[in-house]
Amino acid sequence: MAQKPSIPKGTRDFGQVEMARRNYIFDTIKGVFQLYGFQQIETPAMENLSTLMGKYGEEGDKLLFRIQNSGEKAALAPEKGLRYDLTVPFARYVVQHREEISFPFKRFQIQPVWRADRPQKGRYREFYQCDVDVIGSDSLVGELELIQIVEEVYRRLGINVCLHINNRKVLAGIAEVIGAPDKMVDITVAIDKLDKIGVEAVNAELIERGLNAEQVDKLQPILNISGSTADKLNALRIILSDSETGIKGVAELETLFGLIEATGVQLNIELDLCLARGLNYYTGAIFEVKALDAQIGSITGGGRYDNLTGIFGLPNVSGVGISFGADRIYDVLTELDLFPKKLQSSTQILFAAFGEEELRYALQWVKALRAEGMTVEVYPEPAKMKKQMGYADAKQIPFVAIVGGDEMTQNKVMLKEMESGNQQLVDMQELIKKVSR
Amino acid sequence: MAQKPSIPKGTRDFGQVEMARRNYIFDTIKGVFQLYGFQQIETPAMENLSTLMGKYGEEGDKLLFRIQNSGEKAALAPEKGLRYDLTVPFARYVVQHREEISFPFKRFQIQPVWRADRPQKGRYREFYQCDVDVIGSDSLVGELELIQIVEEVYRRLGINVCLHINNRKVLAGIAEVIGAPDKMVDITVAIDKLDKIGVEAVNAELIERGLNAEQVDKLQPILNISGSTADKLNALRIILSDSETGIKGVAELETLFGLIEATGVQLNIELDLCLARGLNYYTGAIFEVKALDAQIGSITGGGRYDNLTGIFGLPNVSGVGISFGADRIYDVLTELDLFPKKLQSSTQILFAAFGEEELRYALQWVKALRAEGMTVEVYPEPAKMKKQMGYADAKQIPFVAIVGGDEMTQNKVMLKEMESGNQQLVDMQELIKKVSR
Numbered sequence: 001m002a003q004k005p006s007i008p009k010g011t012r013d014f015g016q017v018e019m020a021r022r023n024y025i026f027d028t029i030k031g032v033f034q035l036y037g038f039q040q041i042e043t044p045a046m047e048n049l050s051t052l053m054g055k056y057g058e059e060g061d062k063l064l065f066r067i068q069n070s071g072e073k074a075a076l077a078p079e080k081g082l083r084y085d086l087t088v089p090f091a092r093y094v095v096q097h098r099e100e101i102s103f104p105f106k107r108f109q110i111q112p113v114w115r116a117d118r119p120q121k122g123r124y125r126e127f128y129q130c131d132v133d134v135i136g137s138d139s140l141v142g143e144l145e146l147i148q149i150v151e152e153v154y155r156r157l158g159i160n161v162c163l164h165i166n167n168r169k170v171l172a173g174i175a176e177v178i179g180a181p182d183k184m185v186d187i188t189v190a191i192d193k194l195d196k197i198g199v200e201a202v203n204a205e206l207i208e209r210g211l212n213a214e215q216v217d218k219l220q221p222i223l224n225i226s227g228s229t230a231d232k233l234n235a236l237r238i239i240l241s242d243s244e245t246g247i248k249g250v251a252e253l254e255t256l257f258g259l260i261e262a263t264g265v266q267l268n269i270e271l272d273l274c275l276a277r278g279l280n281y282y283t284g285a286i287f288e289v290k291a292l293d294a295q296i297g298s299i300t301g302g303g304r305y306d307n308l309t310g311i312f313g314l315p316n317v318s319g320v321g322i323s324f325g326a327d328r329i330y331d332v333l334t335e336l337d338l339f340p341k342k343l344q345s346s347t348q349i350l351f352a353a354f355g356e357e358e359l360r361y362a363l364q365w366v367k368a369l370r371a372e373g374m375t376v377e378v379y380p381e382p383a384k385m386k387k388q389m390g391y392a393d394a395k396q397i398p399f400v401a402i403v404g405g406d407e408m409t410q411n412k413v414m415l416k417e418m419e420s421g422n423q424q425l426v427d428m429q430e431l432i433k434k435v436s437r
Numbered sequence: 438m439a440q441k442p443s444i445p446k447g448t449r450d451f452g453q454v455e456m457a458r459r460n461y462i463f464d465t466i467k468g469v470f471q472l473y474g475f476q477q478i479e480t481p482a483m484e485n486l487s488t489l490m491g492k493y494g495e496e497g498d499k500l501l502f503r504i505q506n507s508g509e510k511a512a513l514a515p516e517k518g519l520r521y522d523l524t525v526p527f528a529r530y531v532v533q534h535r536e537e538i539s540f541p542f543k544r545f546q547i548q549p550v551w552r553a554d555r556p557q558k559g560r561y562r563e564f565y566q567c568d569v570d571v572i573g574s575d576s577l578v579g580e581l582e583l584i585q586i587v588e589e590v591y592r593r594l595g596i597n598v599c600l601h602i603n604n605r606k607v608l609a610g611i612a613e614v615i616g617a618p619d620k621m622v623d624i625t626v627a628i629d630k631l632d633k634i635g636v637e638a639v640n641a642e643l644i645e646r647g648l649n650a651e652q653v654d655k656l657q658p659i660l661n662i663s664g665s666t667a668d669k670l671n672a673l674r675i676i677l678s679d680s681e682t683g684i685k686g687v688a689e690l691e692t693l694f695g696l697i698e699a700t701g702v703q704l705n706i707e708l709d710l711c712l713a714r715g716l717n718y719y720t721g722a723i724f725e726v727k728a729l730d731a732q733i734g735s736i737t738g739g740g741r742y743d744n745l746t747g748i749f750g751l752p753n754v755s756g757v758g759i760s761f762g763a764d765r766i767y768d769v770l771t772e773l774d775l776f777p778k779k780l781q782s783s784t785q786i787l788f789a790a791f792g793e794e795e796l797r798y799a800l801q802w803v804k805a806l807r808a809e810g811m812t813v814e815v816y817p818e819p820a821k822m823k824k825q826m827g828y829a830d831a832k833q834i835p836f837v838a839i840v841g842g843d844e845m846t847q848n849k850v851m852l853k854e855m856e857s858g859n860q861q862l863v864d865m866q867e868l869i870k871k872v873s874r
Contacts, residue, residue, distance in 0.1 A: 005488055005529045005749045008517050011481035013530055015537065016544070019477040035807050037784040037814035037832075040456040044448035044563050045482060045519075045549065046502075051442055065483075066505040068515060078505060080445050082482075092442045093450055100452065102831035104817055107453070112482065126481050139817035141796070148804070263800050312442045347474040359578070363700050367585070370472050377474035380541055380576035394539035395474075 010117070010125030020343040022128075025157070025329055026110055029130050032152045033108040036145055038132055041107050043089040045114075046080045053081075055088045055311065063115045065125075082114040086131040086323070087281075087308070094135055095312040103136030110326075122331065133321030135308075140252065142320040143285045143304065144259045150289055150300060151267040153324065158338045160292040161299070164272035167253050168282045168303070170236060173246015177239065178218040180211055187211070188276030191223065195274065199223060222273065229257055229271045236273075252284060268292070281305045287322055291332045299328045349399040349435050351378040351413075352388040358403045365401070365413065365428065372432060392418060399435050447554070447562030457780040458770070459565075462594070462763055463547055466567050469589045470545040473582055475569055478544050480526040482551075483517045490518075492525045492748065500552045502562075519551040523568040523760070524718075524745070531572055532749040540573030540754075559768065570758030572745070577689065579757040580722045580741065581696045587726055587737060588704040590761065595775045597729040598736070601709035604690050605719045605740070607673060610683015614676060615655040617648055624648070625713030628660065632711065636660060659710065666694055666708045673710075689721060705729070718742045724759055728769045736765045786836040786872050788815040788850075789825040795840045802838070802850065802865065809869060829855060836872050 007013060014022060030040070052064055065082040083089055086109045094101065110130045117123055132149065134142045147163060154161045168188075175184035186209035190202050197205075202223075206216050225235045233254055240246030253271065260269065277286045284304030291299055302322030309317045333339050351366055353359040362378050369376045377397070379388045392400050401413040407425070415431055416423045426434065444450060451459060467477070489501055502519040520526055523546045531538065547567045554560055569586065571579045584600060591598045605625075612621040623646035627639050634642075639660075643653050662672045670691055677683030690708065697706065714723045721741030728736055739759030746754045770776050788803055790796040799815050806813045814834070816825045822839075829837050839851040844862070852868055853860045863871065 003750070005533050006485065007481050007488075007529075007533075008483050008485055011483060013481070013534065014479040015534065016476035016478060019479060023477070034783055035810070035812055037787075037812060039453035039783065040460070041453060042451040042456060044444050044450070045551070046445050046448060046563070048443065048445055051444075067519070068503040068505060082504070092444075096442050096444075097450065097452065102828055104828075106814070114482070126483070134817070137817045141800070141815065141817035144800070145817075259797070259800070262797055263804050313440070346471055346476065350474075360696070360699055363578070363581070363696070367700055373472070375472055375474060377543070378578065380571070380574045380578035380582075391539055391541075 008125070010119030010123075012124060012126070017343075020346070021330065021333070021339050022326065024339065024343055025326055025333070026128075026130065028156050029153055029324055029326075030108070030110065032149050032156065033132050035152070036106070036149060038106040038108045038134075041090075041093065041109055042111060043083070043086075043093055043109070045083055045112075047083060047089055047092065049079055049081045051092050051312075052084055052088060056084055060084065063117055065114045065116055083111070084115060085113050086111060086129045087321070088311075090131065090133060090135075090321075091308045092312055094317070095309050095314045098314060101136075104134050104139075104142075105136050106134045108132040122327070124327065128326045130324040130326055131321060132323075133319050135319030135321075136317055138304075138306075138318040140256050140259060140285075143256050144263065144265075146287070146302065146320060146322050147260060147265060147267065147269070148263070150287075150322070151265055154267075154289070157329065157333065159299075159329070159332055159336070160268075161289050162268040162270055162292055164270050164275045164288045164290065165253070165256070166272055166275040166286050167249040168284055168286060169245045169249025169252065170240065170273070171249075171276060173240040173243035173249055174219070174222055176243040176246060178211075178215045180215050183209065183211060183215075185280060187219070191219075191274050192276035194223065225273055229269075232271050232273065233257075249284075256285060277301060277303060281308055283307070284318075285320065294332045294335050296328055296332055296335075298325070299332060300324045346375055347377050347395060347397045348375045349377075349401055349431075350388070350392045350395075350397045351376065351401045351403060352385070352392075353379070353382055353403045354385070355382050355405075358382065358405070358408060361408050362401070362403045362413075365403075368428065369432070374432070374435065401431065445562070447556030447560075449561060449563070454780075457783070458767065458776050459763065461776065461780055462766055462770070463565075463567065465593050466590055466761055466763075467545070467547065469586050469593065470569050472589070473543070473586060475543040475545045475571075478527075478530065478546055479548060480520065480523075480530055480546070482520055482549075484520060484526055484529065486516055486518045488529050488749075489521060489525060493521055497521065500554055502551045502553055520548070521552060522550050523548060523566045524758070525748075527568065527570060527572075527758075528745045529749055531754070532746050532751045535751060538573075541571050541576075541579075542573050543571045545569040559764070561764065565763045567761040567763055568758060569760075570756055572756030572758075573754055575741075575743075575755040577693050577696060577722075580693050581700065581702075583724070583739065583757060583759050584697060584702060584704065584706070585700070587724075587759070588702055591704075591726070594766065594770065596736075596766070596769055596773070597705075598726050599705040599707055599729055601707050601712045601725045601727065602690070602693070603709055603712040603723050604686040604721055605723060606682050606686025606689065606721060607677065607710070608686075608713060610677040610680035610686055611656070611659055613680040613683060615648075615652045617652050620646065620648060620652075622717060624656070628656075628711050629713035631660065662710055666706075669708050669710065670694075686721070693722060714738060714740060718745055720744070721755075722757065731769045731772050733765055733769055733772075735762070736769060737761045783812055784814050784832060784834045785812045786814075786838055786868075787825070787829045787832075787834045788813065788838045788840060789822070789829075790816070790819055790840045791822070792819050792842075795819065795842070795845060798845050799838070799840045799850075802840075805865065806869070811869070811872065838868065 066078040067080040112128050171188050172184050175181050190205040236250050282303035283306040286303035288298045289300035304320040306318045351362040353362045366376045366378045400416045407413050412425050412427050415426045503515040504517040549565050608625050609621050612618050627642040673687050719740035720743040723740035725735045726737035741757040743755045788799040790799045803813050803815045837853045844850050849862050849864050852863045
């Protein structure tokens with residue numbers, strides 16, 4: 001036989017069990033997005049390279065999958081690339097369709113993205129993102145609703161999480177007051193690693209990134225701020241008193257925590273001054289969600305941006321958004337055994353017939369039961385009992401209706417409950433009653 | 438301002454109204470597939486070029502979108518291409534995962550495909566296919582269930598259709614009896630065009646494709662067979678009596694029409710001897726569905742194949758499948774105005790507040806109503822009445838709850854029904870009752 005076919009490294013096939021589980025995650029997330037009035041859009045898998053290039057940093061440009069031009073232009077440089085995330089296509093969409101959109105624009109988007117990353121455990125070259133954004137308003141109600149969405153999604157999925165919040169204006173203020181206002185990005189990138197590499201290594205990296213010893217010293221008390229949210233905000237208000245931006249960030253956090261309290265959000269929320277998030281376009285609140293009972297890093301993240309559409313020529317449109325990591329949520333639900341059991345099989349009953357005439361009889365029943373909305377299969381040929389039962393077992397179908405000559409004469413079927421092995425001769429009404437229970 | 442951004446030609450953005458309509462189509466189709474026990478799989482957007490090349494003919498190879506290798510291999514020839522259809526990846530999937538699959542394998546797949554075709558009205562470079570197949574059984578119950586699925590999908594969508602059926606063995610038999618057994622493909626490709634170009638042009642094409650005048654003459658009575666299905670089958674049985682293959686095809690059609698009658702299929706079905714379908718891998722029944730009230734060509738098609746997985750080294754696995762053309766179904770539903778009206782807006786009520794305090798009050802109501810499962814939005818800032826009402830209008834939200842100081846004092850809101858313009862002061866229970874009605 002020829003060599004077994006395969007798929008490109010870093011990509012995956014999803015079989016029926018995985019798909020049922022993935023759809024459970026997507027449908028749960030989608031259901032919550034819709035409850036809040038967010039509406040779905042989709043953008044093409046390929047974007048012009050001019051849309052994508054330069055938006056993800058030098059490293060990102062290298063990770064874009066480029067598509068060769070077809071036909072005559074094949075020899076020229078490629079003009080198209082595969083979607084690398086959902087954020088840049090969203091910004092492009094907003095600018096391109098701004099005349100048709102009523103702002104504030106509440107959209108969600110659930111689509112795959114592609115990155116030419118080195119494949120490794122838990123990192124794929126094709127994976128789904130689930131993004132939800134509201135753009136065209138700088139109201140903190142946007143942040144509040146995203147937090148409520150996080151709460152509701154993880155409540156429905158049964159995952160205990162902690163939401164970490166910080167604010168980029170606070171981080172900018174910190175850079176300002178330690179005398180390194182141009183180093184905000186370097187500082188945030190370094191302190192973002194505090195959890196992973198520890199304070200010594202972070203300080204070393206800060207020096208490496210061009211801060212002097214005095215500036216690193218000045219930063220230490222900020223890394224050590226602790227206590228309740230109110231304590232942290234009070235400490236920050238003093239430390240950042242000379243920075244207008246910093247104080248604005250503190251005020252935003254205070255308002256947001258006020259809204260969180262006023263609306264009775266039950267989620268674990270931590271003001272985490274070491275949270276920075278890598279992406280440069282965030283300008284206000286930033287979020288990250290971690291599963292409490294699994295070691296897996298962030299499963300949701302996002303933040304406020306004031307100029308995302310500026311790169312496409314539409315400046316000063318503020319928005320806030322978050323992205324749910326479907327693959328990681330899948331891994332958490334698997335690890336904690338939280339997928340609902342009944343996802344496995346969708347078929348309620350299999351009809352097994354042992355002759356052509358019996359098969360035709362079975363097809364009548366099957367038709368009637370489907371008209372009642374029941375998910376029914378019929379084994380398509382009069383195969384041996386063992387083969388037909390094996391099929392029901394493999395697909396985890398809970399009931400098999402066996403049709404032989406006797407059953408036909410009585411206008412009944414022999415209903416077998418697969419788990420117990422019990423069999424009973426039933427008419428159609430009895431069957432519906434037993435199987436639907 | 439910079440030049441407005443755009444997307445590659447032949448691709449599309451889908452806004453919220455289009456997405457709601459597209460999801461309506463996909464959900465309807467998916468619901469019927471599941472009722473019949475078909476389960477969803479997904480395959481990667483990119484396949485190895487070795488999987489794709491040579492499977493779609495020379496023309497198809499040219500229409501594959503090739504993906505450049507990243508990093509070091511960038512200079513070498515590309516090794517990956519974008520999915521061109523769902524059939525070849527399905528065959529690859531079956532062979533690759535044959536140990537895990539319990540046959541007969543009933544799968545469906547709804548994913549985009551990409552073709553570097555010249556874009557034109559109704560033809561896109563990225564479009565979705567909805568494929569349903571049962572593989573690993575040669576029972577005609579497979580054909581029957583696909584016909585029942587066609588009936589149920591179009592009943593649910595409200596589209597009147599006619600299903601055209603033919604059988605490739607009959608076509609092979611015809612080639613045999615006119616003395617051109619090696620010209621089956623040429624004959625089928627030519628007579629497939631009978632509807633479009635007429636009998637004269639078809640005959641000319643047959644000559645061009647290497648048939649002689651005598652063979653073309655012999656073919657004419659077959660092109661002219663008419664009457665009821667039974668009449669047609671009787672005529673064929675006589676004409677094809679010298680062809681074992683042809684007689685087998687007639688017998689398959691007879692059995693299938695018997696099953697169709699026995700199970701009371703209500704669909705318009707026509708035995709159409711001029712139906713050929715271009716693809717070479719069909720070996721038995723072939724189908725095509727046309728909308729009766731719209732001029733749009735085929736909206737669903739498929740057939741029986743006996744050796745699809747043979748190209749990947751697993752011979753003699755018979756299957757049957759059909760593909761629903763979502764874009765064309767969309768166009769038919771649009772043309773005939775058959776989309777349900779309530780798809781347009783998913784949000785049931787918008788809260789409009791005119792001060793920060795009112796906004797906080799509104800947020801309490803919004804939270805309580807969402808807990809009741811209602812789809813609720815709150816305008817995120819205390820903007821002018823006109824702006825907030827304009828937002829509700831644009832999103833076609835049927836109710837607006839207006840919150841001012843008076844309403845707060847009374848623990849009520851002013852509920853405005855947008856269509857009539859009627860306003861009424863209501864408490865929460867009254868609101869739920871009115872909006873849910």
